[in-house]
Amino acid sequence: MTEMLDSIASCPISAIHPMHPELLACPYTMNQRLIADAPVYQDPDSGIWFISRYDDVVAMSMDHGTFSSVMPFISNDAGRSAGNEEVAEVMSKGYPNVATMLTQDPPLQRRYRKFVDGTFSPKSLKALEPFIESTSNMLIDQFIDAGQCEFLSEFGVPLPLRVIAAQLGTPVSDLPLLRKWTQAFIANLSQQLDHDGQVQAAKDMLEFQLYFVEKMEQRRVQPEDDILSKVVNASIDGDKPLDNAECLSMLSQILVAGNETTSSALVEGILLLIRNPDQYELVRKDPSTEMISNLVEEILRVSSPSANMFRRTTKAVELHGVTIPENSVCFARFASANQDDSRFPDAMKFDITRPNLKEHVAFGKGVHHCLGAALSRREMNVGFKVIFERLANFRLIEPEVEPVFAPNALLHGLTGLQVGFDKIS
Numbered sequence: 158m159t160e161m162l163d164s165i166a167s168c169p170i171s172a173i174h175p176m177h178p179e180l181l182a183c184p185y186t187m188n189q190r191l192i193a194d195a196p197v198y199q200d201p202d203s204g205i206w207f208i209s210r211y212d213d214v215v216a217m218s219m220d221h222g223t224f225s226s227v228m229p230f231i232s233n234d235a236g237r238s239a240g241n242e243e244v245a246e247v248m249s250k251g252y253p254n255v256a257t258m259l260t261q262d263p264p265l266q267r268r269y270r271k272f273v274d275g276t277f278s279p280k281s282l283k284a285l286e287p288f289i290e291s292t293s294n295m296l297i298d299q300f301i302d303a304g305q306c307e308f309l310s311e312f313g314v315p316l317p318l319r320v321i322a323a324q325l326g327t328p329v330s331d332l333p334l335l336r337k338w339t340q341a342f343i344a345n346l347s348q349q350l351d352h353d354g355q356v357q358a359a360k361d362m363l364e365f366q367l368y369f370v371e372k373m374e375q376r377r378v379q380p381e382d383d384i385l386s387k388v389v390n391a392s393i394d395g396d397k398p399l400d401n402a403e404c405l406s407m408l409s410q411i412l413v414a415g416n417e418t419t420s421s422a423l424v425e426g427i428l429l430l431i432r433n434p435d436q437y438e439l440v441r442k443d444p445s446t447e448m449i450s451n452l453v454e455e456i457l458r459v460s461s462p463s464a465n466m467f468r469r470t471t472k473a474v475e476l477h478g479v480t481i482p483e484n485s486v487c488f489a490r491f492a493s494a495n496q497d498d499s500r501f502p503d504a505m506k507f508d509i510t511r512p513n514l515k516e517h518v519a520f521g522k523g524v525h526h527c528l529g530a531a532l533s534r535r536e537m538n539v540g541f542k543v544i545f546e547r548l549a550n551f552r553l554i555e556p557e558v559e560p561v562f563a564p565n566a567l568l569h570g571l572t573g574l575q576v577g578f579d580k581i582s
């Protein structure tokens with residue numbers, strides 16, 4: 158542990174700079190500190206208010222009237238390109254940004270959700286299961302004989318990417334493009350890009366728009382059984398169908414929200430099993446559907462890939478004796494909430510027998526509760542089932558090297574994981 162991380166447990170609260178890359182990558186001690194001593198903390202650098210306790214994160218997620226999801230600097234073109242003319246120039250060649258589900262408040266948010274609600278129904282997920290299973294097997298086939306793999310790029314990334322590409326109706330040959338665009342949207346959302354990085358992200362997002370508009374036009378003429386056709390052709394309550402800009406916003410959210418998060422949970426899941434051999438042994442001895450489901454929920458709680466999400470106060474809010482002024486940017490800190498000892502005793506312990514493990518808020522709460530939660534759960538449950546059938550005794554290739562997490566303000570995940578294993582079949 159570095160000196161800086163070491164000092165977090167005892168330094169004065171005001172010395173904590175939560176957006177420091179080291180703390181973004183390794184926030185655990187800071188989270189415990191903020192939960193205990195500063196549940197409402199304003200970052201001295203960015204000015205963002207950090208809300209860290211479980212009950213507060215749930216309450217703010219349920220109160221969308223006070224904590225709005227509309228963020229001008231993300232979904233408004235003028236806000237996004239502020240101070241960067243090259244970005245404005247690139248964006249002028251594409252479609253305007255429209256705030257839809259994740260970046261919108263009810264009633265508009267609910268209207269947009271209606272277009273895709275039911276997409277991941279239990280029936281459609283049951284039908285998808287063989288595809289998830291065969292994709293998991295196909296990926297494992299490619300590295301099993303080597304006895305080792307880089308689990309992120311060889312399983313964690315391609316599984317959800319292939320599933321969402323099939324759902325969207327894009328061909329396998331375009332997977333590298335989908336991956337590139339996902340990363341551009343995430344980088345843009347993280348608000349941590351320099352000038353050139355902003356321009357590159359804008360170019361990639363423009364490429365995404367032009368690609369999908371062409372596909373959308375095809376689906377308007379010839380609908381297929383995919384999300385793309387559903388989004389472009391749906392008309393709810395006699396409303397007019399969504400226009401291109403609205404469809405693009407919805408599709409980008411489905412693509413981005415569905416990829417990186419599930420990858421992170423799958424990969425951190427393997428690391429958690431390696432670090433907690435007693436828990437690994439429990440699933441090894443009983444790889445039943447119920448046990449794997451408990452494992453998946455505890456992985457989601459501990460890894461919380463969607464660590465923080467923006468909210469903006471629509472009025473002044475008093476919380477724990479602190480006044481957050483109107484129009485302040487806050488973080489709903491899902492990962493921190495999931496590490497709150499008052500809800501999850503000994504919260505840092507990875508324990509798949511925890512009685513309340515399903516109470517985690519890794520998928521958020523309230524109107525914005527994750528659209529893809531059931532899909533992601535299915536991918537993880539089927540993915541781990543196949544993993545336990547075919548691979549055993551996961552271990553780190555270089556145990557002395559600490560696995561690295563990316564320093565991202567919104568998404569928390571490993572940058573890679575080199576593992577060895579024994580082949581079962």
Ligand code: HEM
Pocket residue numbers: 218226258259260266270321410411412414415416418419422461462463466467491518519520521522524525526527528529530532533
């Ligand atoms: C482990 C995987 C995942 C995690 C941890 C996760 C987490 C979250 C969280 C915390 C929210 C709420 C954000 C907020 O309150 O502001 C959310 C919303 C959302 N998620 Fe996920 N998600 C995952 C997978 C997926 C997948 C697979 C999809 C799509 C297929 C998806 C699509 C969405 C969308 C569209 C929203 C916005 C819903 C709305 O605002 O109405 N997510 N997700």
